[in-house]
Amino acid sequence: MEKEYIGVGVIGLGVVAGQVSKVLHEREEFLSAQLGFPLKLKKVKVLPQDMSRPLAKLLPEGVLTTDEDDFFNTPGLDIVVEAIGGEYPAFNLLSRGLKMGKCVVTSNKEVIAKHAPELVKLARENNTGLRCEASVGGGIPLISPFQYDLAANHINGIYAIINGTTNYILTRMAKEGLDFETALKQAQSLGYAEANPSNDIEGTDAVYKLAIMASINFQCKVKPEDIYREGISRLTSRDFCYADELGFNIKLLAITKPGNGQIEARVHPVFLPKDEWLAKVDGVFNAVLVEGDLVGPVLFQGQGAGASATSSAVVADVLAAAQDIHLGVGNRMRWNMDKPLGVKPMSDILTRYYLRMTVTDSPGVLALIARVLGDHNISISSVIQKETDEENLTAEIVIMTHPAKEAFVQQALVELGGLDKVKDINNFVRVGI
Template identity: 35%
Template sequence: MTTIKIALLGFGTVAQGTFNLLQDNAELIRNRTGVNVEISKIFVRNPDKYSHITLPETAQYVTDIDEVLKDDSIQMVVELMGGTTFAKDCVEGALKAKKNVVTANKDLLAESGPYLLDLASKNGVDLRFEASVLGGIPIIRTLYESLAGNRITEIIGIMNGTTNFILTKMSEEGLSYQDVLKEAQDLGYAEADPTADVEGLDAARKLAILASISFNRRIFFEDVSVEGITSIDTEDIKFGKEFGYNIKLLGIAKETSQGLSLNVYPAFIPTTHPLASVRGSYNAIYVKGNGIDDVMLYGRGAGSLPTGSSVVSDIMEVAKNISYNETGRLKPFYYDQKNIYSPGKIQSSYYLRLEVDNKTGVLAKISAKLAEQKISVLSIVQRNMDPETAVLAIVTSKCPRSYILNLIDSFNSLRSVKSVNSVIRIMEA
């Protein structure tokens, strides 16, 4: 039986999950691939940190990356360090040395994915990255293989488990954003610095990777318009329930005759939509194609074993390709025109929450401002806070984002409007 030697770069949470699955499922992997996958080297900065882990006889720690890149016996490098500088140098070096690469590094792929895929193709080797998006959910291979015969028109996803956990707890238990964030940090769902998650940056990187594959464009992180969840208030969630909506942080990519729209933002979803029922730290991705219509994949979007599962799946696929001398078959193809559609022109319905004077005639003034912007009201709820102040929750008809921004300026010009507290998009069912 052929033996494929691999090297792990990094030995953190995901790498250890990968290591454990390769050991625990070794017989299964051999039976399903027809090859023996052997961990030869593990690159780490400080081997003493991992002295409690027993390595197989075939494996050893190394602290010099050249011991991996210049070792001709190693045919596959598994990059699990993260980051976009040293990790990029390692991946580039491996590909140029004609070593196959598996990675879970979404930051790197969102910045340099198309370039690295071209480099892999040029050198006749594989670059696989299933674990870079949505952990254990097999969306990358689904797009490349199962849905390859479709023209993908839209991707909608809950792509970050931390934000979904936070919004779920806020919705179900009425807790504040700050209280739930602290709980998420205590449970290990959120980092000490949660910026990448709660500001939507993590989801934007994943969306860039998926959109690049789906639409055959060289799409990068900076192409995605991003809004986070830090301004979401429990009052908005309560009003949303009255209108029949759940709140989610969504990544949405669409291709229309007007161009590509690539956005991450919090949105109200009708409770009848399948994504509305995705709770806690789970992720889900909803894909529309001209052949299959709608497909949804659901599962754990992060974690040692779920993400390690996707890494091992890629390792197995590459190992089979090596054994059959079929690496480098994936030839990336990109259209020249990208044509990103301005977020200000995208039409959707909106939810707005205002604090206004609790006086006769205020609603008429609000209605007049809506009419000036050619925006009609689909629903409205008023709550009296006290004798002086009322809260208006408004659901508008579909209109461009630019209209809503002009409307907010108009509201702020009214003395009877004390504040515009929230503006949230509404996704169609």
């Protein structure tokens, strides 16, 4: 397709969108050389208050606009980049771009997790492209490897540390013995956590990313609301002490794998043996372990967030889209969601468990607990018992189980919580992947 240049428009001037606009403008010559034809930043759609930002003054005159119609009707606009986040108005803006036949690029995990089927359908109807590499791993390439490099494999499992904020908090709790609140405040002071960190610490961010990975790899529609979610806020420094003593690290994992006509899709803290790859991923780094039947285990690791890392993936998508347009290729997406695979109920999951409880320090307590667990088909692997309060005659017991069904464990915890000799069910964490 003969064109004088490929024109790009960016929606937003926030952390990611601003960095993308800056890269497209400052590296125009470099990026054009990569492609072999000119690539130009044509328009940036901003809010009125964005006009006074320092970055706004660095962009070419006439590039900024606050008018949506002016943005979409810009002559020579071929690619629309959306990086404002959130479900709306992002979904409407992406839809408008696709209906106009423009290729769209987004880093928006929420809108892709919730609306991928509609957006893919619009892209195909209008013979254009939808690219979203930055929506899952930020700067870590994941979507493209899933759709192309690993396409010959049956994926046997994906295990991901996919949120840098939570991984930083858990690392500080493990290495410095901090409690959750102190570690969170440290993350906020360093800019790793938002003022309102609930999406990160409660696992919502990881759920969106897992929904995208599961949908792509297993070619089915996985909705965020179908994914079991549990955050990190109930973990304490004592859990990390016991994990260390038992030879484990604690990580927030996003897990998905197939089996018996269903897929598992869950996000929650996990005790991981210290010698496993993912157990060694610390700080704000992310990592995704993919197990393919042909390639075996493959680990993708790097900085999953941040303006520079995310802009790397967004601009890579822009270059790929520009190449498609230049070659006259409208739609090269490998994303089918037609398989009728449901998400396995969490109650049917089979795994090992760590249980920590405070009990009366008296004879027969452990036997009573063992009986309740046994009645629910839960076998004990090991027990640690330590006195914690001599004045009140209580002790802390930690139990590691053999693999058990989630439903049975939940039933047993309810029954244990009702016993006079069990003062508190302090915590329980799933063990291994």
